[in-house]
Amino acid sequence: MEGWGRYPRHDGEVLDCRLPEALPGTVSSRAGLIARGNGRSYGDAAIGEHLTLTCGALNRMKSFDEVNASLTVEGGVMLSDILRSFIPRGYFPPVVPGTKFVTVGGMIASDVHGKNHHRDGGFGEHVREIKLVIASGEIITCSRTQNSELFFATLGGMGLTGIIAEATFTLRPISTGWIVQKTVATENLGDTLKALKQTDDATYSVAWIDCLSRGASLGRSLIFVGEHASPSDIAQMPKAAPLPPFKAARFSLPVDLPGWALNRRSVSAFNDLYYRAGARKAARVSLVHWDSYFFPLDGLLEWNRLYGKRGFLQHQCVVPDENALAVLSSMIDRFALSGKASFLAVLKRLRGGAGLLSFPAPGYTLALDLPVAPDVFQLLDEIDKLVVAAGGRLYLAKDARQSRHTFEAGYPRLQAFKEVRRTTGADRHFSSQLGKRLGI
Missing domain, CATH: 3.30.465.10 (Uridine Diphospho-n-acetylenolpyruvylglucosamine Reductase; domain 3)
Structure with a gap:
């Protein structure tokens, strides 16, 4: 058995439950x-x-x-x-x-x-x-x-x-299945955090962040702000269905990519092209299909194969507002220096969570993927120390390797x-x- 990141892998018994009435007996008779x-x-x-x-x-x-x-x-x-x-x-x-x-x-x-x-x-x-x-x-x-x-x-x-x-x-x-999207391009992390805070009145807001840029461009981002479109918003598209159907994925990754495919050079090139293309659209407001806005990665089935057979780790943390700029700057600089950060890096603002172990807390959350490699674990251990010192925590649904100390420090x-x-x-x-x- 394995999760979406394909790491770690564990042997164990699997039982397929197909009838609701079978749940009580199965649960009461088994442990672990x-x-x-x-x-x-x-x-x-x-x-x-x-x-x-x-x-x-x-x-x-x-x-x-x-x-x-x-x-x-x-x-x-x-x-x-x-x-x-x-x-x-x-x-x-x-x-x-x-x-x-x-x-x-x-x-x-x-x-x-x-x-x-x-x-x-x-x-x-x-x-x-x-x-x-x-x-x-x-x-x-x-x-x-x-x-x-x-x-x-x-x-x-x-x-x-x-x-x-x-x-x-x-x-x-x-009233429609379209999203009115505005793109905001920022040149560094300080501007990104300010711009995200300024979008608090928007219904939807998320930043793609270039985690390989350094120096004056450290933390440059594209922020995608969205609202559900009204019928008048889509009047400019007379042939568009107001409530467009589900988009079936057109492509699937049939094989594991070799481990060298996602390297510093290829990811840096992608990030630079993606940022420049997004920055050119920053002055425009566009209408985006709900599927493309919320689920862009679902367009490529089995995209977890991008990282090869060894799999990948997703690191997602949240750090409080007051520590965000200093801590995230240090984190992103370390990721950039290592050359390990991927093109799938996302930054958002959060408020508190409802459950006893809910991940969200007031502040900023950064999520990014890294291919499994021996030196990645040491890098993430160092990043975790920054998160804990800042009063933050890691998301359990994404976690595959945090220590018990990191976990206990983050969940009061x-x-x-x-x-x-x-x-x-x-x-x-x-x-x-x-x-x-x-x-x-």
Whole structure:
């Protein structure tokens, strides 16, 4: 078993659960298990210590309350299927991550955040109710008013409180499936952080950041600001469908690229071309299909093969506002000096998270991919020290190698989470390789 980053890999038993009624008996009779949706967490979060229970077949949409825009689904329902079904009806999920190929159970367990976290918070803030299979096999209803401690432990709890059998959450009404996008080009990190803060009133805001530029250009970025388009916004495109359909991916990476393909020279060249092309568009406002705006990487299936057979690590941290410029400058300079940083580097603003182990905290989050190599681990250990000293933390859904010390220093509500696990018996039944590694 492996995550999306293809590192680390673990041997273990896998059981495919295809019937909801089979969940209670399986859970109560086994120990050391974790649920797995579509396997899009990057590291070892969805690999059981002893048993991995795949739940992607539990994928029925059960009801939709149009008055409250409230959707109830099984935990294995894919975000892609929700988008395919509800955008034509004029609804959009309240929060989406960077890929649509994730399950609702996985979105809740990771308390995913999107380009609108600074405005709307994480996905967990829009969840009304969860039906959770706990260690005894009992199905517990959890909400902000019912079994609330278990509810907030499950948001961002990485599946370690139980299996999300069913969830109810609200959708956002939209009048079109297009995004009005404005691009802002910045020349350095200081300008980037200021520009991101100035976009706090925008619904969506995210920066692509060049993590290989140095000197006066360190941290130069392209910021993509977006709003859901109105019918009048798309009047200039008379042939465009107001609610355009799901875009099927046209390309797939059929083989692993050789390890030398993504090197400092090739990535630097790509970053320079991408930045210059984006900067030329900075004065324009454009209309972008929802799929291209939110899920650009989904256009290339199996893009994780870009990094070769050894796989890659994604490092995503959040650092508080007051430390952001100094800490991120030091981090980016180290990445640039090493030549390891990739073209997939993203910077966003966050506010606080809802769950006990939710990743978001007020500040800036930087995420980037690095190919697995012996010297990368030492580099990331050094970066982690900067994050901890700044009062920040790492995202568990992306993590494959942080130390227990780094984790414990970043999550002040860890003991409260462990107490919920203890009182519900989850500590004796639910265990992932991530949980084992970090002592959760």
